[in-house]
Amino acid sequence: MSEPLLRIRGLRKQYGERLVLRSIDLDVAEHQVVCLIGGSGSGKSTLLRCVDLLDTVDDGTIHLGGTELTDPRLDDHAARRRIGIVFQAYNLFPHLSVVDNITLAPRKVHKVPRKQAEEYAKELLARLGLSDKAKDYPDRLSGGQQQRAAIARALATEPEVLLFDEITSALDPELVGEVLDVVADLKQRGLTILMATHEMGFARHAADRVCFLEDGVIREQGTAEQVLTDPQHESTRRFLARVLDR
Amino acid sequence: MDVSIEDSGGESGEGGDDGAHMEYRPSAGQQERERFRRSRKRRDQWIAALCTLGFVVVVVVGVVASPGWDRVHSLFLDHSEFTRTFPAILRGFWLNVQMFLIAEVLILVLGLLLAVVRVTRAPGLLPLRLAATLYVDVFRGVPTLLLVFLVGFGLPALQLQGTPTQPWVLGVIALVLSYTAYVAEVFRAGLNSVHPAQRNAARALGLNETQTLRHVILPQAVRTVVPPLLNDFIALQKDTALVAVLGPLEALRVAQINADYDFNYTPYLGAALLFIAITIPMTRYADRLQRKVAQRTWAEAGR
Ligand SMILES: Nc1ncnc2c1ncn2[C@@H]1O[C@H](COP(=O)(O)OP(=O)(O)OP(=O)(O)O)[C@@H](O)[C@H]1O
Numbered sequence: 001m002s003e004p005l006l007r008i009r010g011l012r013k014q015y016g017e018r019l020v021l022r023s024i025d026l027d028v029a030e031h032q033v034v035c036l037i038g039g040s041g042s043g044k045s046t047l048l049r050c051v052d053l054l055d056t057v058d059d060g061t062i063h064l065g066g067t068e069l070t071d072p073r074l075d076d077h078a079a080r081r082r083i084g085i086v087f088q089a090y091n092l093f094p095h096l097s098v099v100d101n102i103t104l105a106p107r108k109v110h111k112v113p114r115k116q117a118e119e120y121a122k123e124l125l126a127r128l129g130l131s132d133k134a135k136d137y138p139d140r141l142s143g144g145q146q147q148r149a150a151i152a153r154a155l156a157t158e159p160e161v162l163l164f165d166e167i168t169s170a171l172d173p174e175l176v177g178e179v180l181d182v183v184a185d186l187k188q189r190g191l192t193i194l195m196a197t198h199e200m201g202f203a204r205h206a207a208d209r210v211c212f213l214e215d216g217v218i219r220e221q222g223t224a225e226q227v228l229t230d231p232q233h234e235s236t237r238r239f240l241a242r243v244l245d246r
Numbered sequence: 247m248d249v250s251i252e253d254s255g256g257e258s259g260e261g262g263d264d265g266a267h268m269e270y271r272p273s274a275g276q277q278e279r280e281r282f283r284r285s286r287k288r289r290d291q292w293i294a295a296l297c298t299l300g301f302v303v304v305v306v307v308g309v310v311a312s313p314g315w316d317r318v319h320s321l322f323l324d325h326s327e328f329t330r331t332f333p334a335i336l337r338g339f340w341l342n343v344q345m346f347l348i349a350e351v352l353i354l355v356l357g358l359l360l361a362v363v364r365v366t367r368a369p370g371l372l373p374l375r376l377a378a379t380l381y382v383d384v385f386r387g388v389p390t391l392l393l394v395f396l397v398g399f400g401l402p403a404l405q406l407q408g409t410p411t412q413p414w415v416l417g418v419i420a421l422v423l424s425y426t427a428y429v430a431e432v433f434r435a436g437l438n439s440v441h442p443a444q445r446n447a448a449r450a451l452g453l454n455e456t457q458t459l460r461h462v463i464l465p466q467a468v469r470t471v472v473p474p475l476l477n478d479f480i481a482l483q484k485d486t487a488l489v490a491v492l493g494p495l496e497a498l499r500v501a502q503i504n505a506d507y508d509f510n511y512t513p514y515l516g517a518a519l520l521f522i523a524i525t526i527p528m529t530r531y532a533d534r535l536q537r538k539v540a541q542r543t544w545a546e547a548g549r
């Protein structure tokens with residue numbers, strides 16, 4: 001296999017006394033969808049935040065392409081431009097319309113002319129089924145629509161890798177499908193995605209690889225088939241029994 | 247679709263104009279409830295009116311019957327004195343309004359700059375940050391009147407080249423120095439009230455510190471900051487009268503000159519009425535805005 005696009009080695013992160021990530025080793029190859037699963041508080045969000053440099057790591061390295069993101073000499077704003085993240089709580093900008101939310105970074109950071117940025121935003125919105133919401137403000141949208149707008153915002157800068165943090169966990173069951181369809185479509189288009197999820201059905205269907213996070217390490221990883229239907233590790237089995245039970 | 251009985255209190259159920267509710271008539275029970283609510287409301291209005299009337303009568307009788315009333319009446323409520331002095335006071339008040347407008351613009355700009363300096367984390371700005379903190383601490387602590395004295399008499403005494411000498415300009419400088427410290431704190435609280443997740447979202451998109459402040463934090467902070475700012479400006483409007491101690495012919499000073507002239511205090515009442523005429527609408531407006539912001543915050547928090 002060729003060099004992975006995202007390479008994480010020995011990643012360690014603690015908040016005060018609390019050791020959240022002990023030593024994480026994780027590769028994400030180009031055009032792959034990798035799903036992170038694990039109990040609440042196992043550190044999935046923390047891991048994604050570290051990859052996007054929103055938190056400083058305590059040890060270990062993260063490489064994106066040939067660049068070491070964990071190098072303090074790095075221009076972190078430039079590095080973040082290559083990564084797109086969608087948060088669990090959407091975090092759209094409430095004072096901007098949907099289209100302005102999407103075009104803010106392309107226009108201000110990448111200096112794309114307004115007209116061009118808006119055209120691309122319209123294209124993204126059409127793809128995500130939000131064409132008629134372009135001028136609306138976030139508080140007028142349903143949860144699923146806000147989440148899709150947040151995905152459009154992350155896609156607008158054409159990042160090399162996308163990080164999704166439980167993007168369906170705040171949604172009603174009937175809205176989960178529409179957001180997951182979007183992710184499946186992105187996978188079709190060959191994007192590289194690392195996502196934390198509670199949707200085992202989706203992971204089985206769309207993930208190239210599934211990683212089970214526990215106790216600050218990746219306890220088990222493999223194809224969705226391997227991890228979800230034939231887990232090797234006792235704790236993976238227990239976790240799956242618990243979530244599939246519901 | 248079944249028709250639910252809405253508890254909207256007033257005259258609901260008048261047929262409605264959208265088709266689905268055409269044949270809706272309030273049930274007998276609902277009509278009875280509304281009759282009761284209307285009669286209860288009428289009774290409440292009567293009680294409120296009677297109590298208010300009684301209260302006013304007691305106060306008026308109490309004041310008029312007090313032993314000093316005749317003296318107070320001739321000293322403070324002299325009709326001819328009022329009509330004689332009011333035009334001059336009104337002209338003086340125009341200076342108050344001008345001082346207020348000029349000071350307000352300067353205060354907004356300087357206060358915002360100061361707040362931004364205090365929240366940035368660029369290492370090169372540390373000396374500025376320290377200076378800003380010191381400034382706010384000191385000038386919030388000094389009484390405004392004292393500042394008016396210090397600037398009004400101290401600044402010209404320095405005899406520096408180009409320092410203004412007109413008393414009203416010196417007064418404006420003192421007011422700006424004092425109120426900028428307050429307004430900077432209001433702005434800073436507004437900047438800090440924006441949820442950290444918003445800053446993270448902006449950083450995640452690659453925006454740098456300045457872009458994040460300008461396009462994400464500031465616009466959201468301004469919304470929450472307007473009502474408290476209005477309150478500060480109401481206070482500023484009143485405090486323009488402090489400049490009277492330096493002698494420019496603004497409303498209070500004019501009233502004072504007239505009152506000293508014939509020992510009748512009616513001119514003070516005229517000046518007071520002018521200040522109230524401006525501050526009451528401002529207060530109402532500030533209340534309205536505050537309610538609106540609060541409602542929006544609740545709506546956002548309630549989701
Ligand atoms: N800023 C912080 N300060 C202190 N502790 C934190 C902070 N952020 C997260 N933690 C702790 O780190 C642990 C992991 O949190 P994290 O949000 O990464 O879990 P998660 O796997 O995403 O959980 P969930 O599935 O509930 O979203 C938790 O115990 C949490 O309390």
Ligand SMILES: [Mg+2]
Pocket residue numbers: 044045046088165166
């Ligand atoms: Mg999480």
